[in-house]
Amino acid sequence: MFTTRPTLQGTFGMVSSTHWLASQSAMAVLEDGGNAYDAAVAGAFVLHVVEPHLNGPAGEVPILLAPAGGEARVLCGQGVAPAGATVAHYRGLGLDLVPGTGPLAAAVPGAFDAWMLLLRDHGTKSPADVLKYAIGYAEHGHAPVDNVGATVETVRELFETEWTSSAEVYLPGGKAPRTGELLRNPALAATWKRLLAEVARAGDREAQIEAAREVWRTGFIAEALIRQASRPTLDTSGERHTGTLTGDDLAAWSASYEAPATYDWNGWTVCKAGPWSQGPVLLQQLALLPPELPAYGSADYVHLLVEGCKLAMADREAWYGDAAEVPLEALLSDAYNAERRTLVGERASYELRPGSPGGRAPRLSRYARVEAAVERAGDAAGAGEPTVAMSATAPVPGEPTAA
Template identity: 50%
Template sequence: MPYTSPPAFTTRPTLEGHFGMAASTHWLATAAAQAVLERGGNAFDAAVAGAFLLHVVEPHLNGPGGDMTGIFATADEPSKPQVMMGQGPAPAAATIEHYRSEGLDMIPGSGALAAAVPGAVDSWLNLLEHHGTWELADVLDFAIDYADNGHPILARAAGAIGKVSELFTEHWPSSAERWMPEGRIPEPGELVFNHAYAEVLRGLIAAGDGLDSREERIQAARKEWTSGFVAKAIADFIAAPHRHSTGGDHAGVMTLEDLSSFSAGFEDPVTTDFRGYQVAKIGAWGQGPVLLQALKILEGFDDERLDPSTEIGAHTILEALKLAMADRDTYYGDADVDLDWLLSEDYAAARRDLITEAASPEFRPGASRDGAAPSFTTPLIPEGADKEALIKAGIGEPTVQKNGVNNGDTCHLDVVDRWGNMISATPSGGWLQSSPTVPELGFCLGTRLQMMWLDEAAPSALRPGRRPRTTLTPTLISKDGQPIIALGSPGGDQQEQWQLLLILRMLVGGYAAQEAIDAPALHTTSVAGSFWPRTWVPGGAVVEDRLGEAVISGLIARGHNVTRAGDWELGRLSCVTRDPETGRLSAGANPRGAQGYAVGR
């Protein structure tokens, strides 16, 4: 093993088998996905079943009114991975002028003005239509069952309701009615129900009654979602002014036309090579290429500098991430991004040369291809806001508090089947604290627009029809044209960072899946936060205490502004793997928070 610091402990074994593997952020979603595999479904049928169940059992982390990105490869065309584009755009009336006229200088972190067109459901149905094999009714049966018959609410979900209970009771009565039955916060483990959402899913199934083919029935459900009763209920409900995270009341701007004009699709990924492996990500309309840029920078270092468990390795990785993230905040957006330059050998070498033995507290985006300085300078808001107060106001994605504690924010699932189909997907948005619940639907809209700027010069400026620069970013790794690892994590700005640790530990350090997931995590907060109020910590680094006193003290001595998060607080990774030569499969899932699980055989 190349690393001098091998894994010392795992919370559970890396699962191994040959039939199928599923891993996700909630055991029920994992179990549903595996149940589909056991009954003859493929990885895509299984992923869709798990995803709709995540809407029900992790409502504080995602919802039907949110968004998602996925990346997958099929057994028929393994060398051609595809991106699931489930990120809806800004509505037609979501203009900088309108938001400024509402007295805003930043897009709110909650409320309908922060909502992009919901893309998650249509994207999952699109996958099922084109690559699945199961009927829609069979796939949705798991979610309908738990929505109607109840599921034990997670402690963190109950905690999220408690933090926004005042907002619900005073300003969002439909959310109070949905999430605070009898006017109280549910107890952890108490059975909770979502009959309204179960009826929504039954309505999607009924839209295809009488049609001849499976594909036609799914198409009818997609049309019902984007232009039928769901879309009409959303457009009507958010037209009424309601409280936003800024403290003011505003009406939403999304219309029925916005909802009906969206259609999820597939895209080619952005890829780069690293140590003989091909790593595939979503494009620069999201933060996916950050991981690729970091890998390009790190590839020029010896293995000893790629071990996150050592002082020099942790330091080098943090510095590379800061440089890649600065480029994200300066150049990325749903626009023309020069990725050929940002992922070039010459550019990576120039960025690598900036890494010294000391931590940099500076925000350092690189120069463009012609040597010009960036035309947009990201506003940097120093850390110092009361995060608990922001959470109570319905803040968008409270991933990590000041003390480093990971609240969670998003979901993730990975599936591989015996034929070689493989998928990694990260659903998010539309969590219960995003905006008021639409009563007849049982869910609310998301808040992804908060990642856009009310500044025309920004590459991610708010413009109608443009996608917000999402943080949702799963990963697919291939070797010799065959997919071998699907992985991902919730975590907002930390998603790429935690995934980078797993990739280095598996591809360079030789760790097995569960070993890499369990190993101590870290990330930088020396980035412009993607979520309202978009703070940053110059030189900031958050680490798990298990990294060890010697390593942590060494990072502090190098100038990192270190926050100790506790032993098991960072990272919510999961992954599945496949060896194309033998067909052997493996999987691992995050033990932190005691809800992520992998299963398989």
């Protein structure tokens, strides 16, 4: 196959990310004597600035790491649900589903703590060393990619009426960000500057990192998060609700290490984060592959991969979750997937078909709707497509349509 992308090689170091400014910043860290972990943390915080439509410091992050001479590990940066986010609480509000947006949908934010923990345990740089790049682009601006402005336009009304502080940043002068025009985020730059000022007197590098984690959990950042969560805000229910996130939730949670989920395939051990990340879906897709694959890129090859993906996703819908143990060993076993593989026929399936690992009956949410394939004259697009966790009233007011 031909490509316009050259093969890249190096003897010093190499960085890859989804945005050139993040890669550039991470490479600068390496050139300044930092290690791969320092570079990863610096690049991540730049991504929060330049790809705000995709991620942020109050989001979540599953991190896979393989220290030199050590075993592969997972750093879980996925926060838990607040203690008050109970079934009874949501039903008491007249809700059958957790709204897809707004403060009721918020988990304890995990990304910042995870990146700081990675820096503390495996890096060599201080918080100021890794945050300076993000501060620079937030304060002085960067040229946004097209999708930033396009995404902001899809939520313009929501920003202008509900998330007014976001409108101040992403709709300056009432205009969405445009390619070629500098986009600034002075509020984020000021937040990181204040954090660094507060931790500067903490002592050595590790003490500063621990102080930064504490500021996030109990300091001025935590206070701002709680204020926002307690503000009634329109969500996908079409009503305004306050969130359940409290100071106790923030103070009690921290990122943690765990063993990865693994699958041995074609001489390689493939590692993913646990079922809380839905990462093992990829491992099951590998387990579903037959010993002999069709020619790469052929129609049969694509068909096999797509149908296997559907089967693994169906098992995700039935078996993944946080409230009970996930039967991961059975889901990745050779015998189970050999049986599942027989479901791949010559035609594409339009059914959601979870399996029964260990003989247990699959359990799907009552909101999982499986439609039989329907032939539509002149319009077969979407016929029989499985739709998961979709309420009968969707789309609902306040629902962002951004992908």
